[in-house]
Amino acid sequence: METRSKQLHSGSLYWPHTISKVPSYPTLNKRISTQVAIIGGGMTGALCAAVLAKTGISTVLVEGGKVASASTAANTGLLQFSNDIMLYELAEQIGELKAVQFYKECQRALKALAELASSIPFDTGFHVRKSLYYANDVIDAAKLYKEYMLLSKYAFPVGWDLPEALARRIPFRKEAALVTRGDAEINPVRFAHGLIAQAAWNQVRVFEHTRVQEIQRKNGAFIIHTESGEISAHYIVRASGYLPGINNPSRIKPILQRSYAMTTAANAVPESWPGDYMMWETARPYFYFRTTPDGRVIAGGLDEERQDPVTAEHELKVRTDLLITELQKLFPDSRFEAEYAWCGTFGESEDGLPYLGEDVEQPGIFHALGCGGNGTVYGMIAAEMLKDYVNGRKHPLTSLLAPGRSAAEQISIII
Structure with missing residues (x-):
């Protein structure tokens, strides 16, 4: 008999607070x-x-x-x-x-x-969104360009940005970025x-x-x-x-791991946020960022090869502070605090x-x-x-x- 973590997440979740009347169904x-x-x-x-x-x-x-x-x-x-x-x-x-x-x-x-x-x-x-997929270094920029060329070959809705163009779009410098359209949140x-x-x-x-x-x-x-x-x-x-x-x-043979996420308070999206973009990076494991309709920023990442979510409050706070640090690097003129933070189990496959x-x-x-x-x-x-x-x-x-x-x-x- 296979097993899995009985507890799939820990911490304080944001989404349940967005629905006031939860439907119920019989047993x-x-x-x-x-x-x-x-x-x-x-x-x-x-x-x-x-x-x-x-x-x-x-x-x-x-x-x-x-x-x-x-x-x-x-x-x-x-x-x-x-x-x-x-x-x-x-x-x-x-x-x-x-x-x-x-x-x-x-x-x-x-x-x-x-x-x-x-x-x-x-x-x-x-909401329909674009995604900004940015390279963390020159090596990843080359991989990202290879990805862009193949996506373009088959008419996927993609664009390519070099540092000069990126500088006009975002307040942080990256080697390159691939832009995809038709994504959503x-x-x-x-x-x-x-x-x-x-x-x-x-x-x-x-x-x-x-x-x-x-x-x-x-x-x-x-x-x-x-x-x-x-x-x-x-x-x-x-x-x-x-x-x-x-x-x-x-x-x-699913590979169970855990990941972390946090949500800021409302109205915390920096003015320099690149419009209707979600963002993620080429590094593995990667960080990713999105916004919500009420102006929150959601940041996630820090994947770990552990099945069970953390249960100690101080451990979750350490990871949450790391997520905020990564967000702060992208938007150094803004200050962020986590209103909700959680850790969850997810599965991957070998291929x-x-x-x-x-x-x-x-x-x-x-x-x-x-x-x-x-x-x-x-x-x-x-x-x-x-x-x-x-x-x-x-x-x-x-x-x-x-x-x-x-x-x-x-x-x-x-x-």
Whole structure:
């Protein structure tokens, strides 16, 4: 049986304070049946539920705690078609055409997220943004230019800035920067709640405080046992990192780490902030920065190869002060203080791609594990792949993102 951290975040989270009336859903206390059972009420589960709700497919979503309260609440809400692994690096790994196809799907996912956000009848904090991806040194500038050339080759919306042009845009000096357009920011908690509320309105049955205890296979269907109920389902969607009764397929090897983030008080964005830009850097692990509609700055980074969030208050303060120091370096004429600060667990994969789809070891179980820093975008791709899967169609990324993939299989895909 696999394990994972029971505590997914620590500290004080910002997003839950932005929603005054939190929707609630009942606890499952009876036997029900459905075509699809989504286990996990975070962002990925919410996206899967919202997409299936439009298809008329009978769907149930269960969450062990409160929906939108686990990793989703610690999400910093940056949505980008670029990934932790650069396009040129991914091309070297799996081939240029497959790498471009993956990036194009991320770009399409952003447009789909925008459509979903516009359909929610309250503000989800979705705003189209540009991203400023800056190089920390000359070596990284060369890598970034290589990335720019490949993105340009395939008509991605990118631009290139050298120090002289950057100096007119930002108050700090960097070797070079790549600018991407068509990215976005979002309030993940409000967005996830909006998606689940819409799904429930469209006949998706949603249950909170419904913890899965065991899953059995019986007469061609899955029987999901909860603390006080039971679900019979043809398909299971694994939209949480761990489910009782479901081991990882042998080749799913998520790498769990922890990261830090902080949010300033309102109206703290410097006048010299570069317009509607989000910012991140080429260093690994990297720092990233965005703003909020009420004028806060969110800074994140300081990734560590540890699974559990820090629990000691003084340890969290040390990391928070480091985030503020990095922000201060970029805007030396401003002063920042953290109003909220937290540490959260996140997962990565060995090849930098998410694990999405059915695995041959576990037929009928759809894994939606969005490993990496682009989890919401991956969640959107997972939802579209799930829709195709249940309808008997093969999504273009099925082979590339298969949970049971190996490095050798990735190479065979491009031959």
